[in-house]
Amino acid sequence: MNRPSDVSGPSRRLFLGMAATVPVAMTGALSLGAGSASAATGPSYVMGYFTESTNLGAGTDYGLHLAVSTDGLQWLPLNQNNPVATPTQGALGLRDPFIMRKQDGTFVVLATDLQGTDWNRTSVNIHVWDSTDLRTFTGYRLLKLHDMTNTHSWAPEAYWDASRGRYGILYSSVNSSGHNVIMVSYTTDFRTTANPQVFFDPGYDVIDGNLAVGVNGVNYLYYKENQTLVGARSTSLNPGSFTKFSTPVAHGGTEAPILVKSHTSSTWWLWGDTYTPNGVFYAWQTSNLASGTWTPVDQRLYTQPLNSKHGTIAAITGAEYDNLVARYGAPAWNRLKSYNYPDRYVRHSGYVGRIDPYPIDPYADSQWKLVPGLADSSGVSFQSVSHPTRYLRHYSYNLRLDVNDGTTAFAQDATFHRTAGLADSTWASFRSHNFPTRYIRHSGYVLRIDPVSTASERADATFQVGY
The missing domain is CATH 2.115.10.20 (Glycosyl hydrolase domain; family 43)
Known part of the structure; x- marks a missing residue:
C-alpha cells in the first residue's frame, strides 16, 4: 500500500551515537554461511x-x-x-x-x-x-x-x-x-x-x-x-x-x-x-x-x-x-543474491527455481536452509523454508523444487558443491554433484545447470550467500 501523499506517513533515519566513544578502527566481516556469523574484531x-x-x-x-x-x-x-x-x-x-x-x-x-x-x-x-x-x-x-x-x-x-x-x-x-x-x-x-x-x-x-x-x-x-x-x-x-x-x-x-x-x-x-x-x-x-x-x-x-x-x-x-x-543467534536460513542482477534473489515460483527482484511475495519463497548435501555431506542441498519437504534439484538441467522421494537419483540431482564465485571469488558458485562440468546459473532469470565458460556465464553462475 503506497502512502497517499509525499508526507502521509512517518519515516526513519539514524544518529550514529557520536557522543559515545567508539574505537575508529574496524576489521572483519560477516561470515555469510548457513546460520553462522563470525565474531567481530572491531567497532x-x-x-x-x-x-x-x-x-x-x-x-x-x-x-x-x-x-x-x-x-x-x-x-x-x-x-x-x-x-x-x-x-x-x-x-x-x-x-x-x-x-x-x-x-x-x-x-x-x-x-x-x-x-x-x-x-x-x-x-x-x-x-x-x-x-x-x-x-x-x-x-x-x-x-x-x-x-x-x-x-x-x-x-x-x-x-x-x-x-x-x-x-x-x-x-x-x-x-x-x-x-x-x-x-x-x-x-x-x-x-x-x-x-x-x-x-x-x-x-x-x-x-x-x-x-x-x-x-x-x-x-x-x-x-x-x-x-x-x-x-x-x-x-x-x-x-x-x-x-x-x-x-x-x-x-x-x-x-x-x-x-x-x-x-x-x-x-x-x-x-x-x-x-x-x-x-x-x-x-x-x-x-x-x-x-x-x-x-x-x-x-x-x-x-x-x-x-x-x-x-x-x-x-x-x-x-x-x-x-x-x-x-x-544468527538466522537458520539464508538468501542468495545474484551477482550480475544484485536486486534479484534466488526463489521458487510455481516450484520453478528463478531469480526475482526484492521484495519477493511470499517472502519465504526466497529463504533457504543450506543443509549437508543429500548425496554427499561435503556438498550442499537447498531446502525450502516455505516448503520444507522440497529441495532445489535439476531435472533436464532445469532447477525446480521437488519433494525428496528418498531415491539416489533425487539426492544426486539435489546436491551441489560450493566453490569460490566464478565471477568474484568472495562470492559463491555451485557445481552440480552428478554433472560436475555444470554449475547453477540463471538464464532468462530461470535457474538451470550449464557448462560455464564466458564472462557473462560466470556472472550468471555467481551468488552471494547472505541473509
Whole structure:
C-alpha cells in the first residue's frame, strides 16, 4: 500500500551515537554461511527497524527488530528476524525506531507510536525504552513531546546538545501553517520534555530529520523533501539555523535518510528506503560530507535485513556485536543474491527455481536452509523454508523444487558443491554433484545447470550467500 501523499506517513533515519566513544578502527566481516556469523574484531553497527512484507501479509510486524553488521553494509538479522521488544501502550505498535547511545554509554530507543498505516492517527507521544546492552529493554513508557492537537509525532530521533546540556528530540509534526515541519523538544532524562519548537521549516513539507553532529565543526541535517533526500547544515544546533545545501538524491520515491560514518575510512553512507510496504533500501556514499553530493553504492555491496522498513543505525563495539549474536543467534536460513542482477534473489515460483527482484511475495519463497548435501555431506542441498519437504534439484538441467522421494537419483540431482564465485571469488558458485562440468546459473532469470565458460556465464553462475 503506497502512502497517499509525499508526507502521509512517518519515516526513519539514524544518529550514529557520536557522543559515545567508539574505537575508529574496524576489521572483519560477516561470515555469510548457513546460520553462522563470525565474531567481530572491531567497532561494528546495529540496525533497528520494523517489518512490512508485500501487501502487509506474513512478515509484517510493528515491533523493534535488530540486525548487526561488521562493515555497515551487509546485515545479520537477529532473533530469526522476529521482534526483540514490542510496545504495550498507545497504538500497540511502532514505526521508525531510533537507537542512540547516551552520554553515560547506555542506549535509549525511541519510536513512532503507530501500528500499520493509519496515517490519520494523531499522537503527542512516542515509545521509549532504556537498555544497557540492547539485549534487555527496561523502563518502557510513552513520552509526551508537545501539546499540539490534531497532529502527529512521527520519526523521533535524538542528539546530544552540549551547549544546552540536554538532549534534543527531533520529530515531524504539522505546524500552524498546515504543513509538516521538523520539531524539537528537549529532555535530560527521556521521561519529560520541554520547550517544543520548530527546528527546521523551509516553508513547505519536510519530514524525517536525521542529524550528524559535530563533523569538523558542522552539523548536518538530512530530511525528506518532495520524495527525495536533501541536506541542510549549520555550525550550531539552534532551531532555525540550518540552511539547505545538498544535491537531492532518490531512487524513485525515497524517504527515511540514515547518515552513517564508516569506521575504517573517510566514507559516509546515506541510506534511504522507498514508500511501499516491504520498502527497498538504497545507499549512496561520499568521502566529503561538506560537498553535499552523493554517488550510488553498488548493490552488490549491501543487503538490507529481510522485510526491513525505516531503520536506524548506531555504532557498537565488537564485544557488543558478539554479545548480541550470542543472545539472539544468527538466522537458520539464508538468501542468495545474484551477482550480475544484485536486486534479484534466488526463489521458487510455481516450484520453478528463478531469480526475482526484492521484495519477493511470499517472502519465504526466497529463504533457504543450506543443509549437508543429500548425496554427499561435503556438498550442499537447498531446502525450502516455505516448503520444507522440497529441495532445489535439476531435472533436464532445469532447477525446480521437488519433494525428496528418498531415491539416489533425487539426492544426486539435489546436491551441489560450493566453490569460490566464478565471477568474484568472495562470492559463491555451485557445481552440480552428478554433472560436475555444470554449475547453477540463471538464464532468462530461470535457474538451470550449464557448462560455464564466458564472462557473462560466470556472472550468471555467481551468488552471494547472505541473509
